[in-house]
Amino acid sequence: MSPDDLKALVRTVPDFPAQGVQFRDITTLIAHGEGFAAAVEHLAGWAQAAGAEAVAGMEARGFIFGAAVAVRLGVGFVPIRKRGKLPVATIGIDYALEYGSDRLEMDPDAIAPGRNVVVIDDLIATGGTALAAVELLRKAGARVDHALFAIDLHDLGGANRLRAAGVAVEALMDFAGE
Numbered sequence: 001m002s003p004d005d006l007k008a009l010v011r012t013v014p015d016f017p018a019q020g021v022q023f024r025d026i027t028t029l030i031a032h033g034e035g036f037a038a039a040v041e042h043l044a045g046w047a048q049a050a051g052a053e054a055v056a057g058m059e060a061r062g063f064i065f066g067a068a069v070a071v072r073l074g075v076g077f078v079p080i081r082k083r084g085k086l087p088v089a090t091i092g093i094d095y096a097l098e099y100g101s102d103r104l105e106m107d108p109d110a111i112a113p114g115r116n117v118v119v120i121d122d123l124i125a126t127g128g129t130a131l132a133a134v135e136l137l138r139k140a141g142a143r144v145d146h147a148l149f150a151i152d153l154h155d156l157g158g159a160n161r162l163r164a165a166g167v168a169v170e171a172l173m174d175f176a177g178e
């Protein structure tokens with residue numbers, strides 16, 4: 001399936017979770033077996049070309065694509081969690097979202113220092129989540145040079161913010177970001 005075919009599988013829900021936000025919903029994409037597999041295959045190709053030694057994904061939607069790509073490549077998966085979920089001492093960072101703010105945490109033992117980790121999420125909007133994940137992984141000693149997304153809301157500038165932080169960015173689909 002081409003990226004245009006995949007784009008047609010994404011549902012747009014107006015005014016969720018706040019007035020004026022066009023929510024780009026992957027539920028309909030991942031419900032489609034062939035579409036989900038094709039999206040994972042595209043992302044896995046990029047992750048392999050980036051030399052991924054591990055994949056990191058952000059709770060919750062980043063787990064869906066990130067874990068699938070990790071299994072596809074036969075590498076480990078690093079879960080970047082929302083606040084208060086991990087049973088051990090964590091490193092954490094507060095960050096702003098298109099529609100609110102939150103905190104990401106990770107177990108510093110989840111990745112060996114020096115490992116080449118590729119960050120994967122369903123979507124990049126402002127880039128706040130992905131930048132926080134990159135910062136956390138780097139704090140844990142990982143090398144983070146690549147981030148991959150199913151969807152880029154390009155008007156919101158997140159991909160360029162990541163590039164300014166030294167991270168190469170690829171996305172399967174572009175959507176207007178309002």
Ligand SMILES: O=P(O)(O)OC[C@H]1O[C@H](OP(=O)(O)OP(=O)(O)O)[C@H](O)[C@@H]1O
Nearest residue numbers: 059060061097098124125126127128129
């Ligand atoms: O580029 P940003 O402006 O940071 O926005 C993108 C993030 O927002 C969504 O997650 P959300 O925090 O809504 O959580 P969820 O995955 O649990 O639904 C999405 O899955 C990304 O992680």
Ligand SMILES: Nc1ncnc2[nH]cnc12
Nearest residue numbers: 022023024025098123125
């Ligand atoms: N517009 C949007 N649609 C879906 N997920 C998002 N995360 C941040 N902005 C989003």
